[in-house]
Amino acid sequence: MVRAVEAGYGAVRVLHGVSLEVREGETVALLGTNGNGKSTLIKCIMGMVAPAGGEIFLEREGRRVDLTRKSTEEIVSLGIALVPEGRRLFPKLSVEENLLLGAYRAQARAGIARNLAFCFEAFPVLRARRRQLAGSMSGGEQQMLAIARALMSSPQILLVDEPSVGLAPILVSRVIAKIKELKEQYQLTVLMAEQNFNQATKIADRGYIIVHGKIEFEGRDTRELRENELVKKYYLGV
Amino acid sequence: MSLIFGLLDIANIAQPAFLIAGSYAAYVLNSAYGVDPIVVGVALTPLFYLIGAGVYRVYYATFERRGEESLRGLVFFFGLLFIIEVSLSMRFGVDYRMAQAAYVGKSIDLGGGVGVAYRYLVPCLVGLAMTLTLYVFLGRTFYGRAIMAVSQDQGALRLMGANPIHIKTIAFGIGIAAASLAGALLVTIAPVIPSTDRDYIGRMFAITVLGGMGSIGGTLVAAVILGVAETLMATFFGPSWSLAVSFGILLLALAVRPAGLFGR
Numbered sequence: 111m112v113r114a115v116e117a118g119y120g121a122v123r124v125l126h127g128v129s130l131e132v133r134e135g136e137t138v139a140l141l142g143t144n145g146n147g148k149s150t151l152i153k154c155i156m157g158m159v160a161p162a163g164g165e166i167f168l169e170r171e172g173r174r175v176d177l178t179r180k181s182t183e184e185i186v187s188l189g190i191a192l193v194p195e196g197r198r199l200f201p202k203l204s205v206e207e208n209l210l211l212g213a214y215r216a217q218a219r220a221g222i223a224r225n226l227a228f229c230f231e232a233f234p235v236l237r238a239r240r241r242q243l244a245g246s247m248s249g250g251e252q253q254m255l256a257i258a259r260a261l262m263s264s265p266q267i268l269l270v271d272e273p274s275v276g277l278a279p280i281l282v283s284r285v286i287a288k289i290k291e292l293k294e295q296y297q298l299t300v301l302m303a304e305q306n307f308n309q310a311t312k313i314a315d316r317g318y319i320i321v322h323g324k325i326e327f328e329g330r331d332t333r334e335l336r337e338n339e340l341v342k343k344y345y346l347g348v
Numbered sequence: 349m350s351l352i353f354g355l356l357d358i359a360n361i362a363q364p365a366f367l368i369a370g371s372y373a374a375y376v377l378n379s380a381y382g383v384d385p386i387v388v389g390v391a392l393t394p395l396f397y398l399i400g401a402g403v404y405r406v407y408y409a410t411f412e413r414r415g416e417e418s419l420r421g422l423v424f425f426f427g428l429l430f431i432i433e434v435s436l437s438m439r440f441g442v443d444y445r446m447a448q449a450a451y452v453g454k455s456i457d458l459g460g461g462v463g464v465a466y467r468y469l470v471p472c473l474v475g476l477a478m479t480l481t482l483y484v485f486l487g488r489t490f491y492g493r494a495i496m497a498v499s500q501d502q503g504a505l506r507l508m509g510a511n512p513i514h515i516k517t518i519a520f521g522i523g524i525a526a527a528s529l530a531g532a533l534l535v536t537i538a539p540v541i542p543s544t545d546r547d548y549i550g551r552m553f554a555i556t557v558l559g560g561m562g563s564i565g566g567t568l569v570a571a572v573i574l575g576v577a578e579t580l581m582a583t584f585f586g587p588s589w590s591l592a593v594s595f596g597i598l599l600l601a602l603a604v605r606p607a608g609l610f611g612r
């Protein structure tokens with residue numbers, strides 16, 4: 111749950127009072143074209159950018175946990191994982207070392223063997239290449255590794271920032287379908303930032319459209335999103 | 349050294365000073381109480397770990413956090429090197445010091461008239477054990493893997509739930525502890541004076557780079573190659589050539605493999 115968040119870099123304000131909510135078990139899409147503030151919002155949630163105003167919190171079992179002033183490490187240890195923009199793998203470490211680092215948080219260490227087996231099953235290419243350096247893998251493989259690494263932390267909430275960037279269309283469909291599959295398997299709650307409208311709405315339950323740092327539209331289901339004027343203007347070129 | 353310089357991207361040129369400090373610590377306890385210098389070296393690693401961790405914290409608070417790491421950081425470590433060296437000179441003078449141990453003077457006979465003195469064998473085995481321990485620690489533990497990752501992408505390491513400052517503190521402590529133990533080994537093998545560290549700055553640098561920054565196995569191989577080459581040169585052409593050889597080999601090797609022998 112994010113309420114009235116303001117944020118920016120230096121003197122530049124990027125987010126102007128953004129509010130959104132993701133309920134347990136949902137897949138929510140955060141849609142917007144380049145530079146509208148999707149990544150900035152995601153970074154605020156993860157404690158990588160300090161918001162100038164507003165609040166970000168987690169409601170779990172009736173208790174409210176404030177994330178606004180927490181460090182990234184603390185947020186991760188609450189069971190929130192991010193597949194970051196640009197993947198942010200450790201290029202000089204092997205695939206397996208990257209995955210094991212994903213399980214760094216204390217609560218994930220017990221489940222390492224099981225999670226590793228799950229990841230290798232979901233992404234067989236990672237098993238085949240587990241000794242290869244992450245930096246020498248193809249873009250598609252790296253994206254899969256980034257997703258698998260996030261899952262290694264046994265998260266309850268998964269944030270994904272533009273998984274489609276730099277991938278061929280066929281790979282985009284595959285990665286998106288995989289996110290849905292994993293979400294069901296792990297009973298995750300997912301917030302996905304995307305500018306690939308068609309792909310994102312394939313798996314999202316509902317979504318928000320962000321334009322110039324403001325939520326301009328909230329679609330309660332994918333049909334509402336598809337029929338929205340903004341979408342027609344920005345994405346469908348009508 | 350490889351740990352800090354190669355894995356953390358911190359130009360700790362004071363590392364050899366900690367090595368010599370380790371030598372003197374071993375020497376003092378050895379000559380005062382007759383404790384084996386290597387036992388002293390091992391026993392003091394926790395202390396040097398804490399000193400190393402403390403040094404990193406100071407470095408972090410005064411330089412790294414403000415993004416002034418490169419040049420001013422270098423000055424900081426240079427100052428540290430100088431202070432340690434001068435304090436050691438003032439306390440112990442500039443005479444050569446060497447530790448004594450029960451096995452010094454004895455040697456193991458390998459047959460055919462070839463023998464190895466325990467004075468060399470014991471420190472060498474302890475050194476190998478230390479290298480192996482570091483290698484396993486880096487590859488097999490969560491802290492070890494985080495240390496390998498921290499210079500590649502600190503932000504991403506945070507996303508794994510690890511605090512990069514904490515990780516670097518641990519790595520720095522281990523690096524200094526390892527240097528002090530190496531110092532204790534050195535003072536068992538050969539005499540040491542406070543300025544011995546200067547001979548080691550160049551060598552340590554050459555070995556770290558040749559082995560591939562941050563590769564423990566590579567560091568070991570590089571150390572052996574350079575050690576053998578230096579000895580050969582010193583034997584045939586005189587000792588003044590030996591350091592030139594290290595850098596000659598380094599330049600040649602880097603021309604062929606820019607990442608070092610085992611760098612990735």
Ligand SMILES: Nc1ncnc2c1ncn2[C@@H]1O[C@H](COP(=O)(O)OP(=O)(O)OP(=O)(O)O)[C@@H](O)[C@H]1O
Nearest residue numbers: 119124142143144145146147148149150151272305
């Ligand atoms: N580190 C930064 N420093 C200064 N400005 C930044 C920084 N990161 C992003 N911005 C600016 O903030 C605005 C929003 O960027 P953001 O990355 O949130 O957009 P986005 O919606 O994720 O776009 P994209 O689809 O291209 O990833 C942009 O105008 C960008 O130039």
Ligand SMILES: [Mg+2]
Nearest residue numbers: 148149195272
């Ligand atoms: Mg972005």
